[in-house]
Amino acid sequence: MVTDPLRIGLIGAGAIGAWHARIVAERRDAVLAAVCDSDAGRASVLAARYGAKPFVDAADLFADVALDGVIIASPERVHGEHARLAAAAGVPMLIEKPVAPDPVGVEAIRAVTEGSGVAVMAGHVERFEIGSAGLKAAVEQGVCGGVVTIAARRQFVAADTPRFKGLSTTLRILGVHDFDLVAWVHPVPVIEVYAAAGRGRVFAETGLDDHVVTTLRFADGAVGLVESAWTLPRPYGVFTSPEGWSPAGNNRLDVFGSTGMVSNDMGLRGQQLVAFDETEGFRAAGIRHQPILHGKVTGALAEEVAAFIAMIADRTPPLVGLADALRAVRLTEAAEASLATGLPVRLD
Numbered sequence: 232m233v234t235d236p237l238r239i240g241l242i243g244a245g246a247i248g249a250w251h252a253r254i255v256a257e258r259r260d261a262v263l264a265a266v267c268d269s270d271a272g273r274a275s276v277l278a279a280r281y282g283a284k285p286f287v288d289a290a291d292l293f294a295d296v297a298l299d300g301v302i303i304a305s306p307e308r309v310h311g312e313h314a315r316l317a318a319a320a321g322v323p324m325l326i327e328k329p330v331a332p333d334p335v336g337v338e339a340i341r342a343v344t345e346g347s348g349v350a351v352m353a354g355h356v357e358r359f360e361i362g363s364a365g366l367k368a369a370v371e372q373g374v375c376g377g378v379v380t381i382a383a384r385r386q387f388v389a390a391d392t393p394r395f396k397g398l399s400t401t402l403r404i405l406g407v408h409d410f411d412l413v414a415w416v417h418p419v420p421v422i423e424v425y426a427a428a429g430r431g432r433v434f435a436e437t438g439l440d441d442h443v444v445t446t447l448r449f450a451d452g453a454v455g456l457v458e459s460a461w462t463l464p465r466p467y468g469v470f471t472s473p474e475g476w477s478p479a480g481n482n483r484l485d486v487f488g489s490t491g492m493v494s495n496d497m498g499l500r501g502q503q504l505v506a507f508d509e510t511e512g513f514r515a516a517g518i519r520h521q522p523i524l525h526g527k528v529t530g531a532l533a534e535e536v537a538a539f540i541a542m543i544a545d546r547t548p549p550l551v552g553l554a555d556a557l558r559a560v561r562l563t564e565a566a567e568a569s570l571a572t573g574l575p576v577r578l579d
């Protein structure tokens with residue numbers, strides 16, 4: 232049976248929005264119908280690329296175009312406003328992480344969307360990484376025995392941090408990914424969060440913490456460690472060739488338990504795709520999240536969009552929902568409160 236492609240809208244035509252637009256446009260079962268960005272130039276350029284209608288105001292988009300779904304990839308401080316408009320229009324939505332800057336914001340989105348019965352998926356892309364999902368499955372099968380320690384590191388070059396100045400924080404940009412991941416892999420309540428930040432050049436230039444170390448204490452006695460950092464040296468990730476390569480990070484997720492361990496090592500020495508030449512020296516490609524295969528985006532972000540399309544088409548619950556988003560944002564807020572006071576934060 233052939234059905235009409237789903238009409239998908241996009242709000243926020245920036246760094247991640249452009250990837251979402253491309254992924255939707257490359258699907259056979261969806262079309263990118265509309266693009267909204269408060270920057271008119273960005274909206275029109277991205278819309279023109281995929282034959283979509285451009286808007287600068289999200290209310291106008293919903294008033295003008297009938298959509299089957301919308302991807303909200305605007306900055307988190309305006310996700311609530313965009314979710315409210317989508318809910319009022321009855322349009323299912325995928326909201327980029329963090330779903331809101333704080334738990335109150337996530338609760339507000341939950342209130343408007345539950346009230347109108349509109350489905351919401353949270354954009355936690357790590358849930359769609361094969362390594363993360365494989366590690367979760369192994370832990371569930373008891374490979375580690377009882378979990379004792381779970382540790383996540385996410386470290387990048389501080390190449391484009393200036394654009395977040397005054398708008399976001401290291402924990403909202405990087406940490407929230409791992410707070411979701413750690414809580415997903417070990418779904419036991421967290422009772423205490425303590426965070427400390429190393430501050431250097433990145434903090435001086437942008438106000439973002441260079442390197443945050445957060446410890447988590449779970450109700451069952453296990454501990455977690457989340458490192459969120461911009462402390463890789465610039466040459467590691469700043470290069471101009473080969474075209475299409477994006478810089479790798481120094482990331483890992485390890486679980487150590489009473490009878491075993493599981494490790495997903497995406498670290499400096501284990502990079503799969505590297506290049507070395509006399510002009511630019513060494514560089515490693517980030518082939519997670521949105522690698523290109525034979526001209527099309529594949530990988531975790533494309534899988535996330537596929538799950539969103541399936542949620543709409545099959546009317547099934549989201550694979551990652553607002554309860555997950557709330558848990559991750561609560562941990563982020565607790566870590567930020569700990570950073571501000573220098574003290575551990577107890578959670579109920």
Ligand SMILES: NC(=O)c1ccc[n+]([C@@H]2O[C@H](COP(=O)([O-])OP(=O)(O)OC[C@H]3O[C@@H](n4cnc5c(N)ncnc54)[C@H](O)[C@@H]3O)[C@@H](O)[C@H]2O)c1
Pocket residue numbers: 242243244245246247248267268269270273287289304305306307309327328329354356394403404520
């Ligand atoms: N899943 C991931 O790995 C990932 C990666 C990057 C960003 N993100 C998330 O996606 C969101 C966007 O991040 P980004 O890096 O693409 O930011 P960005 O600044 O590159 O893009 C945001 C865009 O939204 C537009 N915008 C701002 N206010 C608007 C409004 N009121 N209405 C319409 N458009 C508006 C801006 O003009 C900009 O073009 C953030 O919440 C971020 O945390 C997720």
